[in-house]
Amino acid sequence: MSEMRTCDITGLKIDKTAETMVKLNITTAIIFLAVGGAAALLVLLTRWPAIHLLPVEWYYRWLTAHGLVALIVWILFFEIGLVYFGSAILLNTRIAAPLLAKVVYGMMLVGVSLVAVMVLIGKADVLFTSYVPLQANPLYYLGIVIAAVGMLLGFIHFFINVAVAKKEGKYKKTLPLVAFGIMAASIIGILTIAHGAAIYIPTFIWSLNDFLADQGMAPIIQNIDPEAYRLVWWGLGHPSQQINVCMMVAMWYMTAAFLFDAKPLSEKLCRTAFVLYILFINVASEHHLLVDPVLSTWHKIVNTSYVMHLAVLASMIHAFAVPAAMEAALRKKGYTNGLFEWLKKAPWGNPGFSAIFISIILFGFLGGITGVIFGTEQFSIIRHNTWAITGHFHGTVVAGTTIAFMGAAYQFIPIFFRRELILPAVAKIQPFVYGLGVMILSICMMAAGSFGVPRRHWDYNFSDAPFDYEFDPTVGIFMDLTGVGGVIATVGGAMFIVVTLGSIFAGKKIEK
Amino acid sequence: MSDDGKFEAPGVFTLAIIFLVTFIIIWLAHAKWLTDIWELY
Numbered sequence: 001m002s003e004m005r006t007c008d009i010t011g012l013k014i015d016k017t018a019e020t021m022v023k024l025n026i027t028t029a030i031i032f033l034a035v036g037g038a039a040a041l042l043v044l045l046t047r048w049p050a051i052h053l054l055p056v057e058w059y060y061r062w063l064t065a066h067g068l069v070a071l072i073v074w075i076l077f078f079e080i081g082l083v084y085f086g087s088a089i090l091l092n093t094r095i096a097a098p099l100l101a102k103v104v105y106g107m108m109l110v111g112v113s114l115v116a117v118m119v120l121i122g123k124a125d126v127l128f129t130s131y132v133p134l135q136a137n138p139l140y141y142l143g144i145v146i147a148a149v150g151m152l153l154g155f156i157h158f159f160i161n162v163a164v165a166k167k168e169g170k171y172k173k174t175l176p177l178v179a180f181g182i183m184a185a186s187i188i189g190i191l192t193i194a195h196g197a198a199i200y201i202p203t204f205i206w207s208l209n210d211f212l213a214d215q216g217m218a219p220i221i222q223n224i225d226p227e228a229y230r231l232v233w234w235g236l237g238h239p240s241q242q243i244n245v246c247m248m249v250a251m252w253y254m255t256a257a258f259l260f261d262a263k264p265l266s267e268k269l270c271r272t273a274f275v276l277y278i279l280f281i282n283v284a285s286e287h288h289l290l291v292d293p294v295l296s297t298w299h300k301i302v303n304t305s306y307v308m309h310l311a312v313l314a315s316m317i318h319a320f321a322v323p324a325a326m327e328a329a330l331r332k333k334g335y336t337n338g339l340f341e342w343l344k345k346a347p348w349g350n351p352g353f354s355a356i357f358i359s360i361i362l363f364g365f366l367g368g369i370t371g372v373i374f375g376t377e378q379f380s381i382i383r384h385n386t387w388a389i390t391g392h393f394h395g396t397v398v399a400g401t402t403i404a405f406m407g408a409a410y411q412f413i414p415i416f417f418r419r420e421l422i423l424p425a426v427a428k429i430q431p432f433v434y435g436l437g438v439m440i441l442s443i444c445m446m447a448a449g450s451f452g453v454p455r456r457h458w459d460y461n462f463s464d465a466p467f468d469y470e471f472d473p474t475v476g477i478f479m480d481l482t483g484v485g486g487v488i489a490t491v492g493g494a495m496f497i498v499v500t501l502g503s504i505f506a507g508k509k510i511e512k
Numbered sequence: 513m514s515d516d517g518k519f520e521a522p523g524v525f526t527l528a529i530i531f532l533v534t535f536i537i538i539w540l541a542h543a544k545w546l547t548d549i550w551e552l553y
Contacts, residue, residue: 379546
C-alpha cells in the first residue's frame with residue numbers, strides 16, 4: 001500500500017511516490033532550462049550584429065541545442081511532472097504504476113542526453129526540424145525515439161492513474177477542471193508523439209544506411225521523401241507546442257483555485273474550450289505546409305482560417321475566464337471599488353501569482369494576437385521564414401508557457417518540496433524582469449522580421465552571397481533592441497534558476 | 513452575470529473589450545504595413 005500524507009497548504013492527500021516523481025521531473029526540467037537558457041544567450045549574442053559572437057558552425061549547433069532543450073526538454077519534463085500532479089495528486093489517489101513512472105523518467109533522461117551529446121559534438125547540425133535530406137548521426141534519431149517513447153508512456157500513465165482513481169471512487173462524474181485540462185494536454189500529447197514516432201523511426205532506419213553499407217548489407221529504407229517528412233513531422237512540431245498551451249492554461253486555472261479559491265463563472269464553457277483544443281488546435285499547424293503541393297488549396301484555406309479560429313476561440317475563452325474567476329473571487333472578499341481595485345490589490349508580491357498573470361497578459365497580447373495573424377494563410381505565406389515567427393513563438397512558448405511554469409514552480413516548492421523560497425526579494429521581482437525582457441525580445445524580433453530579416457540565419461546581411469541586399473536601416477535598431485531584451489530575459493531566467501534550485505536544495509524546510 | 517443580474521467581473525469585461533480593439537487595430541495595421549512593404553519591392 002502506498003504511503004500518503006495530507007498537504008497543510010492545499011489539503012490534498014499526496015501519494016509519496018507521486019510526489020517524488022513530480023519533484024524529480026520538475027527539478028530535472030529546471031536544470032535543463034538553465035542549459036536551454038545558456039544556449040539562448042549564445043544564439044542571441046551571435047544574432048546581435050554588434051557582437052556576432054559564435055562562428056557559423058557553432059551558431060547552428062547551439063541553435064539546434066537551444067531549440068531542442070528550451071522548446072522540448074525543459075517543458076516536457078515539467079509536463080510529465082504535471083501528469084502525476086493532475087492525475088494521482090489532484091485526484092487524491094495513488095500513482096498506479098510507480099515502476100512505469102521511473103522507466104518514463106529514465107527513458108526521457110537517456111534519450112535527451114543522447115540527443116544533446118550528439119548535437120554538441122557536431123554530429124547533428126540539422127536544426128530543430130532535422131529536415132531530410134539533412135542527415136544526423138543515427139544516435140541522434142535514436143535518442144529522440146527513446147525520449148519520445150518515454151514521454152508517450154508518461155502521457156498514457158495519466159490515463160492509467162485516472163482509471164484507477166475512477167475505480168476507487170476518487171471522483172464521480174468528471175475530472176476536476178485542472179485535471180481535465182491536463183487530460184486534454186495528454187490526449188494532444190499522445191497524438192503528437194505518435195506523429196513523431198511515425199516519422200523519426202523510419203528516419204532513424206534511413207540514417208543507418210552508411211553503417212549498413214559498411215557491413216555489406218542493403219539499406220532497409222533507401223530514401224525518405226522530403227514532402228512526406230515535412231507533412232508528418234509537422235504533426236509533431238507544432239502540435240507539441242499545443243500540449244504546452246493546454247498545460248499552461250491548466251496552470252492558470254490551478255493558480256486561481258490555489259490562491260483565491262476561485263471557480264470559473266461557467267465551468268462548462270471552460271471544459272468546452274479544452275475540447276475545442278483537442279479537436280482543432282493540431283490542424284492549425286497546416287500553415288507550415290502552405291507551399292507544399294501535397295495538400296489542396298481548399299484544405300489549406302479551411303485549416304488556416306476557420307479551423308484555426310475555433311482553436312483561438314478556446315484560448316480567448318480561457319484567457320478571459322481565468323482572470324474573471326480571480327476578479328469574482330476577490331470581489332467577494334471585498335475588493336469592489338471601481339473596475340480594477342481587485343487587480344491593484346492582487347498579491348503582486350507573490351511570484352506564483354504575478355508570473356501567472358504576466359503569462360496570461362503576454363500570451364494574449366503577444367503570442368495570441370500574432371499567432372492568429374501570422375497563422376492566416378495570406379499573412380503566413382509572407383511571414384513564415386522571417387524572424388517575426390521567432391518573435392511570435394517566443395511570445396507563446398516563453399512569455400506564455402515558460403512564465404506560467406515558473407509561476408507553478410514557485411507554488412510547488414512549498415507544497416511538494418516543503419521548503420521556503422530563498423531570496424524572496426529576488427523571487428518577487430523575477431517574473432517582472434523576465435517578462436519585460438521577453439516582451440522586448442519578442443516585439444523587436446517581430447518588428448525586424450516584418451522587414452524581412454530571416455529566422456535562424458547566422459549572417460542576416462548575406463555578406464558572402466553573390467547578390468547585394470540591404471535592409472531598411474530601421475532593422476539595425478530592432479536587432480540591437482532584441483539583444484537588449486534577450487539580455488534582460490537572461491538575467492530574469494538566471495534569477496529563476498538561482499531561486500528555485502537554491503530553494504529546492506538549500507531552502508529552509510517547512511516542518512508543518 | 514450573477515443571479516441578481518450584475519456583472520461578476522466587470523474589470524475583465526473591460527479588459528476583454530480593450531483586447532479585442534487592440535487585436536483589430538494590430539491586424540489592420542499589420543495588413544497595411546505588409547501591403548506598403550510589398551509595394552516597395
